[in-house]
Amino acid sequence: MSIPATTDLCDADAEAQVCEPVFRAFGGRPAFAGPITTLKVFEDNTLVREAVGRPGAGRVLVVDGGGSRRCSLFGGNLAVAAATNGWAGVVVHGCVRDVAELAAHPIGVRALASFPRSSEPGLHSGQAGLPVRFAGVLFREGAWLCADEDGIVVLPGDPSAG
C-alpha cells in the first residue's frame, strides 16, 4: 500500500486533524497509515498486549495512556506481536521502551518518549473502542490515521477509498 504524504493530505483538506508535534518516531517503519482502533488505558498495558495479539488487518492502534511518563506501555515483544499480526502502527500517548528492538521491526511507532520501566498489569482497568482525545486531535474508532516524518494526520476515512 502506498502511504500518502501528510503534507499532501493537509494541502488537500483544510479540515484534516493534525496532531500537535509532541511525538517521537520509533519503530522500523517511518510512515504508516490505516483505520484506527482505540484504547484508553492508564499505566497498565494489559489491553495493549491483548490488542496486538489479535489480527490488526492493517489498522493503527491508538493508545491513550493519559500522557503518563511514569512507565512504558509498549516495547520489543509487543512490537513483534503487532508486526506479526499485521498492525500498520501504534500511536501511544505515553511511553515505550526497547528502542533498539522497536527499530528492528516493520511497524510504525509514535510515542511521547522512551522510559525503561514497564507498566503494572492489573493496576488499572482500560477501555477499548471509545473516542479518545490527545495532542489536540479526536481519535475515533474507524477514522483513518496517516503518520510520516512530517507528523500525524487524522481524517474521517481513507482518502483513497473515494
Ligand SMILES: O=C([O-])CC(=O)C(=O)O
Ligand atoms: O511492558 C512493556 O512495556 C512492553 C514490553 O516490554 C515489551 O513489549 O517487550
